Amino acid sequence: MYDASKIVAGLAVFVVLATSPLWFNALNAASPNAPELPKPTNGSTECVEATEFMRTNHMNLLDQWRDTVVRDDVRTYTSEMSGKTFTMSLSDTCLGCHTKKDQFCDACHTYSAVDPYCWGCHVIPEEAQ
Amino acid sequence: MKNSRRGFLKFAGLSAVGVAGSAAVATRTRASQEHEPPATEGKRLALVVDLRKFSRDDALLDKITDACHQTHNVPDFSDDPKNEVKWIWTEDFETAFLSQEFHYIREDLKGKPTLLLCNHCDNPPCTRVCPTQATWKRASDGVVMMDWHRCIGCRYCVVACPYGSRSFNWKDPRKAPNLAEIDSTYPTRMRGVVEKCTFCDERLARGEQPACVEVCENDEMVFGDLNDPESKVRQVLAEHLAIRRKPGLGTQPEVYYIVEDPRTLQEFAPAAEVFGEEGGHA
Numbered sequence: 001m002y003d004a005s006k007i008v009a010g011l012a013v014f015v016v017l018a019t020s021p022l023w024f025n026a027l028n029a030a031s032p033n034a035p036e037l038p039k040p041t042n043g044s045t046e047c048v049e050a051t052e053f054m055r056t057n058h059m060n061l062l063d064q065w066r067d068t069v070v071r072d073d074v075r076t077y078t079s080e081m082s083g084k085t086f087t088m089s090l091s092d093t094c095l096g097c098h099t100k101k102d103q104f105c106d107a108c109h110t111y112s113a114v115d116p117y118c119w120g121c122h123v124i125p126e127e128a129q
Numbered sequence: 130m131k132n133s134r135r136g137f138l139k140f141a142g143l144s145a146v147g148v149a150g151s152a153a154v155a156t157r158t159r160a161s162q163e164h165e166p167p168a169t170e171g172k173r174l175a176l177v178v179d180l181r182k183f184s185r186d187d188a189l190l191d192k193i194t195d196a197c198h199q200t201h202n203v204p205d206f207s208d209d210p211k212n213e214v215k216w217i218w219t220e221d222f223e224t225a226f227l228s229q230e231f232h233y234i235r236e237d238l239k240g241k242p243t244l245l246l247c248n249h250c251d252n253p254p255c256t257r258v259c260p261t262q263a264t265w266k267r268a269s270d271g272v273v274m275m276d277w278h279r280c281i282g283c284r285y286c287v288v289a290c291p292y293g294s295r296s297f298n299w300k301d302p303r304k305a306p307n308l309a310e311i312d313s314t315y316p317t318r319m320r321g322v323v324e325k326c327t328f329c330d331e332r333l334a335r336g337e338q339p340a341c342v343e344v345c346e347n348d349e350m351v352f353g354d355l356n357d358p359e360s361k362v363r364q365v366l367a368e369h370l371a372i373r374r375k376p377g378l379g380t381q382p383e384v385y386y387i388v389e390d391p392r393t394l395q396e397f398a399p400a401a402e403v404f405g406e407e408g409g410h411a
Binding site: 066124 | 133202267274276277278311312313314316318319330334363
């Protein structure tokens with residue numbers, strides 16, 4: 001092979017450049033910019049489920065709520081954590097405590113670059129007033 | 130027998146036709162069973178509109194429409210009929226009951242504004258054509274429901290509904306001038322979604338009457354369960370002659386209209402006796 005050293009060096013540079021976004025993200029894993037979520041302003045200290053569960057599974061829970069309310073006409077949710085009952089409503093129950101949608105929902109969604117379209121239809125009570 | 134290419138191809142072709150055919154027959158059979166009207170167990174909610182109790186320029190008509198449209202954040206694009214979104218609206222009596230071919234009718238009914246809304250048919254054509262099951266007939270009470278999360282805006286249901294009860298959101302509903310103030314207890318819809326009356330399923334869940342019925346103070350509209358012989362709708366229907374829209378289509382609408390007035394009832398009374406005597410001779 002002619003010019004083996006140049007080719008290998010060039011390939012190495014190419015691989016490093018092509019995978020640079022991966023390196024960049026790996027090195028910045030513990031980003032100092034991770035959002036901090038505000039606590040509920042109405043004094044409530046208890047969510048429908050445990051905080052850890054909600055952090056990872058709130059989207060699945062909301063999907064389940066959506067289907068049970070709209071399709072099965074069941075509107076009350078019994079918490080697996082506390083056994084308390086809640087009305088399954090995004091605008092009333094969730095935003096009833098987490099009133100600041102831009103600081104609570106949007107902060108994380110923007111950070112993790114997801115764009116749920118809940119708010120295309122569902123009303124943010126604070127904005128409606 | 131020696132295997133030839135010709136023989137193999139024949140066999141393969143025939144097998145493929147056989148498999149496809151039996152699968153198609155199976156699907157057809159299943160599909161036709163699903164299209165049977167649902168069993169009338171549970172409730173069968175229906176609405177009776179008493180046309181006798183509405184005057185021609187009744188302020189109640191607007192009150193009813195506003196109550197419904199405000200409760201459900203229905204956008205007002207009425208300046209352009211193409212964009213119009215309506216859950217409950219009025220039409221001339223003859224237009225509303227076109228298929229009955231009313232000619233030379235009573236003066237008081239001619240051009241009389243008649244309230245129209247989703248008929249919540251027993252045999253709804255709209256739910257059959259929906260490719261995503263975003264609209265379906267609720268088995269527990271017969272309400273033709275909408276799941277706006279699932280609607281993909283194909284508008285098959287708009288075409289299928291013979292009553293014009295379904296509206297498509299051509300424009301972003303939030304941009305409608307009347308939705309500057311939104312009722313926060315009910316969502317809006319998105320652009321590209323079909324919407325219609327749901328008999329106020331969210332109010333029914335709280336044990337309330339539909340919004341249109343609630344503003345009627347003198348039973349101009351009556352709502353209830355047809356499967357309950359003691360219900361008000363059944364009593365009203367038993368006492369009066371009520372008609373439905375486009376009965377010939379077999380959709381079995383669950384919105385009834387009372388059209389006779391007390392005067393005609395009295396006029397009919399002696400005639401009925403004569404008819405009874407003649408029937409006795411025959």
